[in-house]
Amino acid sequence: MTTPYSFEHDAFASSLHERFAHLGDGAESGTTVKVAGRVMLLRTQGKLAFATMRDSSGEIQLFALSAVTTEFEDFVKLHLGDWVGVEGEVVRTRRGELSVKVGSWQLLAEAKLNFGDKWAGISDHELRYRHREADLWANPESRLALTRRSELVRSMRQRLWERSFTEVETPILNGIPSGAAARPFVTHHNALDAEFFLRIAPELWLKRLVVGGFERVFEIGRLFRNEGISPRHNPEFTTLELYAAYWDFNDMMALTEELVADIARDVLGTTEVSYQGRPFSFAAPWPRLSMSEITSEKIGEEVSVHTPESRLHALLAERGIALHDSWGPGRCLSELFEATCEADLWNPIFITEHPVEISPLARRHRRDALLTERFEAFAVGRELANGFSELNDPDEQRARFEEQARLAAAGDDEAMTIDHDFIKALEWGLPPTAGLGIGIDRLAMLIADVANIREVIAFPTLKPLRDA
RNA sequence: GCGCCUCUAGCUCAACGGCAGAGCAAUGGACUCUUAAUCCACAGGUUUCGGGUUCGAAUCCCGAGGGGCGCACCA
Known part of the structure; x- marks a missing residue:
């Protein structure tokens, strides 16, 4: 016909x-x-x-x-x-x-295939994710989740444009994987006969644009990390990263909570929602507690990067956390925080002042050289955002990279790779700058009220079917 | 990568050691206000795959594959 x-x-x-x-x-x-x-x-x-x-x-x-x-x-x-x-x-x-x-x-x-039971729809997860086109017709809530995501991204762009941020695009194919600590995907360029890594973060490129004079830049784009898949992790995922010259981490926290609350209002009409049956509020301002403060409160004794290492080791051991040789007090504190506090952080909260040991790109705290001016926002027990006053001293950045290289040599396969071009960029002068990263998929899960990241990704990564 | 669970008709699900079934979809028919319409008829299967135990396996065991959840990794 x-x-x-x-x-x-x-x-x-x-x-x-x-x-x-x-x-x-x-x-x-x-x-x-x-x-x-x-x-x-x-x-x-x-x-x-x-x-x-x-x-x-x-x-x-x-x-x-x-x-x-x-x-x-x-x-x-x-x-x-x-x-x-x-x-x-x-x-x-x-x-x-x-x-x-x-x-x-x-x-x-003509539809030569049907769209599942006209009452029950399609509930088989594998069929739903492998053939989302059928899922979208059979299950209206699937379309709603992706629509919410689209509205979220639209709102995010508009709110950033309003604040004079310029949207840019940076390379996905990179000679070295930089800007984060993660295992990369590797690919090959035939004509150049060169190995390339799919980006694990756009961070260093974006800061180079600030060096070049873009005072407020952002990028919404796909990142690729060669790690496990879970209800909260897809190997390719989308983030917002942005940088603002002349700002510090306090300014960036203010933007973060306003931006997210604005997005919730734009998409859902309110900041007061429920997530998986439990009340949740996007409303700003969000509480701020340092990593040391919240961890001390949680375990009932004062801990910080200045706590004797023997005591930190004992606290880790009490909780069954295996100590690695390369861990200094900063990493120990961070591990203690993650093990005792992270899962309980339901409404948005900023955890601040991360140890310099675990923050190789963040600027040292103006009041404590063992800490950085960094923050992470947590919500529903997960990290939602990460940001900091950017380290802009090339010599210190080189030293931090070299420390990462030592960790890599010691067997940490996720330590950061040294990026000489980035250090050179800093030598041209990065003004005081603050940066922010927000996981779009994670935020979309909150906005769409879904438990699995795959619900907000049209075609999530699945294991390829192979012939037996 | 490890552990637990799971896979039956196109879809949603029964049968849980004794003949593999239902509803929906599809096919043929009835019906001038339906709402998941209803009614009648008909068809639909190497029970994911490969081994094993058994007189007999969808069911029990082993292996493989896909998926879900947890752990690890991480955002």
Whole structure:
């Protein structure tokens, strides 16, 4: 069967429900519209037929009558899932359902596969993720989650543009993986006969743009980390990273909480929501506690990077955490925090003043040289954002990289690689600058109220099927 | 990478050591206001794959593969 190359439609389901809300039962509007979408349900009744048609906006009933509808015999043979274009009058049936009384209609495309049980939909996770196109039609909440994500990103861009940030794009193929501590994916460029790494963070490139004079830049883009997959981890994921010249980490925390609360209001209309059945608030300001403060409070004794290492080791041992040779007091404190506090941080909170030992790109704290002016925002027990006053001293950055190289030599396969081009950039002068990173997928999970990161990724990474 | 759970018709699920079933979808038919329409009829399967135990395996055991959850890694 030949189907048309185009169909000119002039109405959406949801707009019809708005425009004709006051049309009485059994009344005819006198208005003819053209709508298009997929047949989701079909009820035939002799010389009448009722179809529920869904488009991107919602659903509208199609009311076909043998006396009115062209090719009525074919209409009643439509399959669930078929795409149709319909021209007809807007009416409300005697039973009160707003409908398009089908005059002429066209089959736009046939669905040769069905979309699952018309009541239960598709619940098999594997089928849903491998064939999201079917999931999206069978399960409206799947489409809603991806729509929320789209609205989130749109809001984020608008809110950053409003604040004079410039959106940029930086390389995904990198000669060295830099800007974070993570295992990279490796690929190969044939013509250059060179090894490339998919980026694990855009951080160093973005700071080079600040050196170049972009005082406020941001990038929303895909990162790739060669790590385990879990309900909260996809190997490719999306982050916002931004940098603002002349700001410090306090300024950046203020932006973070405002930005996220604004996004919640833009997308959901409120900052007060629930996540997985539990109340949750995006409202700013968010509490601020240093890593040392919250950990001390939690374990009931004062701990910090100045605590004797023997005591830190004992506290770790009490909690069954295996100590690694390379861990100094900073790493020990961080491990203690993660083990005792992180999972309980439900509403957004800033944890600040991370040890310099675990923050090779952050500037030393102005009041304590063992700490940095860094913050992480946590929500629902997970890290939501990370930011700091940027280290802008090239000599110290070189020394920090060299320390990372020592860790790598000692067997830490996630220690940062030394980036000489970045050090050179700092030698041209990076003004005082603060940076921020927010995991878009993680934030989308909160906004969409879903438990698995795959729900907010259209096509999440799955193990390829292979022949036995 | 490790542990636990899981895989039955296109979809949602039964059967849990004794003939592999239902609803929906599909197919044929009835029906002029349906709402997961209803009714009648018909069809649909190497029970993910490969071994094993047994008189007999969807069911028990071993292995492989996919998926879910937890741990590890991490955001």
